[in-house]
Amino acid sequence: xxxxxxxxxxxxxxxxxxxxGGMIWCSGHKLVSxxxxxxxxxxxxxxxxxxxxxxxxxxxxxxxxxxxxxxxxPLIYKYSEDLINIALEEGVKIFFTSxxxxxxxTSFLKEKGCKVVHVVSNVKFxxxxxxxxxxxxxxxxxxxxxxxxxxxxxxxxxxPMVVDRVKIPVIAAGGIYDGRGLLAALSLGAEGVQIGxxxxxxxxxxASYEFKKRIVEAGDTDTVLVLKKVIPxxxxxxxxxxxxxxxENKGAGRDExxxxxxxxxxxxxxxxxxxxxxxxxxxEVAGMIDKISSVRxxxxxxxxxxxxxxxxxP
Amino acid sequence: xxxxxxxxxxxxxxxxxxxxGGMIWCSGHKLVSxxxxxxxxxxxxxxxxxxxxxxxxxxxxxxxxxxxxxxxxPLIYKYSEDLINIALEEGVKIFFTSxxxxxxxTSFLKEKGCKVVHVVSNVKFxxxxxxxxxxxxxxxxxxxxxxxxxxxxxxxxxxPMVVDRVKIPVIAAGGIYDGRGLLAALSLGAEGVQIGxxxxxxxxxxASYEFKKRIVEAGDTDTVLVLKKVIPxxxxxxxxxxxxxxxENKGAGRDExxxxxxxxxxxxxxxxxxxxxxxxxxxEVAGMIDKISSVRxxxxxxxxxxxxxxxxxP
Numbered sequence: 161x162x163x164x165x166x167x168x169x170x171x172x173x174x175x176x177x178x179x180x181g182g183m184i185w186c187s188g189h190k191l192v193s194x195x196x197x198x199x200x201x202x203x204x205x206x207x208x209x210x211x212x213x214x215x216x217x218x219x220x221x222x223x224x225x226x227x228x229x230x231x232x233x234p235l236i237y238k239y240s241e242d243l244i245n246i247a248l249e250e251g252v253k254i255f256f257t258s259x260x261x262x263x264x265x266t267s268f269l270k271e272k273g274c275k276v277v278h279v280v281s282n283v284k285f286x287x288x289x290x291x292x293x294x295x296x297x298x299x300x301x302x303x304x305x306x307x308x309x310x311x312x313x314x315x316x317x318x319x320p321m322v323v324d325r326v327k328i329p330v331i332a333a334g335g336i337y338d339g340r341g342l343l344a345a346l347s348l349g350a351e352g353v354q355i356g357x358x359x360x361x362x363x364x365x366x367a368s369y370e371f372k373k374r375i376v377e378a379g380d381t382d383t384v385l386v387l388k389k390v391i392p393x394x395x396x397x398x399x400x401x402x403x404x405x406x407x408e409n410k411g412a413g414r415d416e417x418x419x420x421x422x423x424x425x426x427x428x429x430x431x432x433x434x435x436x437x438x439x440x441x442x443x444e445v446a447g448m449i450d451k452i453s454s455v456r457x458x459x460x461x462x463x464x465x466x467x468x469x470x471x472x473x474p
Numbered sequence: 475x476x477x478x479x480x481x482x483x484x485x486x487x488x489x490x491x492x493x494x495g496g497m498i499w500c501s502g503h504k505l506v507s508x509x510x511x512x513x514x515x516x517x518x519x520x521x522x523x524x525x526x527x528x529x530x531x532x533x534x535x536x537x538x539x540x541x542x543x544x545x546x547x548p549l550i551y552k553y554s555e556d557l558i559n560i561a562l563e564e565g566v567k568i569f570f571t572s573x574x575x576x577x578x579x580t581s582f583l584k585e586k587g588c589k590v591v592h593v594v595s596n597v598k599f600x601x602x603x604x605x606x607x608x609x610x611x612x613x614x615x616x617x618x619x620x621x622x623x624x625x626x627x628x629x630x631x632x633x634p635m636v637v638d639r640v641k642i643p644v645i646a647a648g649g650i651y652d653g654r655g656l657l658a659a660l661s662l663g664a665e666g667v668q669i670g671x672x673x674x675x676x677x678x679x680x681a682s683y684e685f686k687k688r689i690v691e692a693g694d695t696d697t698v699l700v701l702k703k704v705i706p707x708x709x710x711x712x713x714x715x716x717x718x719x720x721x722e723n724k725g726a727g728r729d730e731x732x733x734x735x736x737x738x739x740x741x742x743x744x745x746x747x748x749x750x751x752x753x754x755x756x757x758e759v760a761g762m763i764d765k766i767s768s769v770r771x772x773x774x775x776x777x778x779x780x781x782x783x784x785x786x787x788p
Binding site (some may be wrong): 164165166282283284301302303311312313314315316317318320321324334335336337338340341343344345346347348349379380381384385389409410411412443444445447448469470473474 | 478479480491596597598615616617625626627628629630631632634635638648649650651652654655657658659660661662663693694695698699703723724725726757758759761762783784787788
């Protein structure tokens with residue numbers, strides 16, 4: 161298939177402006193190498209890995225692909241500094257950082273010759289990331305799965321708003337499912353897309369079968385954004401989520417919510433497959449995902465769809 | 475400028491698939507005739523008009539344009555039946571209905587030779603409207619201003635989800651600002667767009683100058699969706715909205731919220747220009763609107779932008 165060239169494919173030396181979100185409990189070496197081997201950019205999801213496991217995933221990825229790949233590191237994660245050092249030791253050259261201050265590591269990483277991208281959810285954070293010297297920004301809309309911004313700006317408005325205010329390339333995230341989504345994101349001024357949910361349900365994702373099956377079964381109205389007083393999180397409306405919603409409707413505060421949340425619920429839901437009590441983090445596109453496909457099938461669908469729908473534009 | 479032809483322009487015999495939302499307190503004859511004269515479809519916003527005023531607006535619109543125009547009637551409005559009868563008496567042939575059951579008037583209006591469109595916010599309502607026999611559906615995303623669906627589906631995901639499930643044309647609403655938004659909406663499979671907020675701030679809108687000025691000043695994070703326990707409403711985060719948010723955070727119920735809401739706040743905010751105590755209903759694109767433009771300027775910007783950004787797609 162024809163390549164799709166933008167400033168993002170140039171920045172990372174890839175064939176398609178399709179980046180796989182570095183999702184916790186999903187984005188191990190199998191998913192990452194499969195995406196990179198298809199001509200996209202795979203990202204190892206550091207946020208759910210202990211340092212030595214993270215090193216192992218980097219090494220296996222290097223064995224499985226000669227194409228560029230990167231890592232995602234949430235800066236609030238307690239091992240974030242360890243992960244950054246390990247990635248540097250292992251020769252990783254592409255860092256996506258999120259959930260924290262981009263000023264903290266950007267110049268350090270840039271001095272080491274790395275490309276740095278930061279994830280933001282409004283214009284102010286985009287300008288801050290640009291000032292910190294990042295090479296590109298991921299703007300993530302309200303429809304995205306998992307942790308989410310407080311301002312509830314959707315992909316459709318956030319992309320052009322940020323594009324109009326920064327000089328660096330913008331990568332759209334949240335709500336992108338197929339070739340139509342890629343085409344729409346580039347129409348809005350993005351130079352690439354980051355896709356999470358659909359890859360979370362791929363054959364190569366390390367999420368549990370139970371989690372993937374639940375997402376395949378989900379309809380359009382099955383996700384909800386909860387825990388706004390703690391950290392806004394989009395997930396499947398299961399028994400746990402309904403309990404949280406009921407408490408929130410009664411005015412529960414941060415402490416009460418932290419207590420019911422407890423520890424390890426994302427692992428329980430995504431990795432261990434506890435469908436009712438875990439946090440099943442996924443975006444609104446859950447309603448469109450109707451099978452567990454291989455990364456190759458997903459890629460072919462997105463790229464062929466892009467050209468097909470572009471051709472049909474009036 | 476070149477026309478942009480889709481099944482929606484064919485349905486309404488218009489030149490561009492651009493529909494102006496029939497917004498309360500904004501969409502009188504001046505706005506409607508200006509949009510229709512530019513080759514789009516203007517809609518009189520019946521939801522804030524008494525029957526005789528509504529008739530006057532229809533008559534003035536007919537004087538000001540020979541192009542097709544329509545009316546928007548919220549079916550929960552106490553005068554909805556009167557408005558429908560008046561519109562029929564005055565020869566109106568295009569009806570957009572919202573906020574109610576599409577089965578109620580669709581076949582009646584179709585028998586009179588009218589085109590009927592219903593506004594929905596999820597797949598189930600889209601299928602229900604299709605079954606009721608409407609000619610097209612407006613799908614309105616979470617980023618839209620004013621009254622909003624309960625499911626919080628964004629334009630980016632709602633459009634392709636509904637397009638894949640219905641046979642009739644889909645019009646995208648919520649978050650559409652300029653040519654990039656039109657291009658993105660058509661990329662996602664829509665056959666047209668309905669634009670509210672940007673036209674609400676046009677010279678020809680009947681909203682107050684104070685309201686328009688406040689929207690021009692608004693930044694990206696200045697709107698919020700409140701009153702979810704009553705009817706979800708997106709508006710500017712002013713003093714009234716902050717009071718509502720504080721009550722909601724404490725777990726206030728429907729009755730308490732209805733009490734603080736009272737009557738006539740949308741009129742107070744939009745039409746009378748009480749910027750802190752009124753409901754300033756507007757979409758997330760408020761953050762992009764940076765001047766009060768004429769409908770002609772808005773149209774030229776959208777249409778020229780569409781062709782410009784389409785040309786730039788890789």
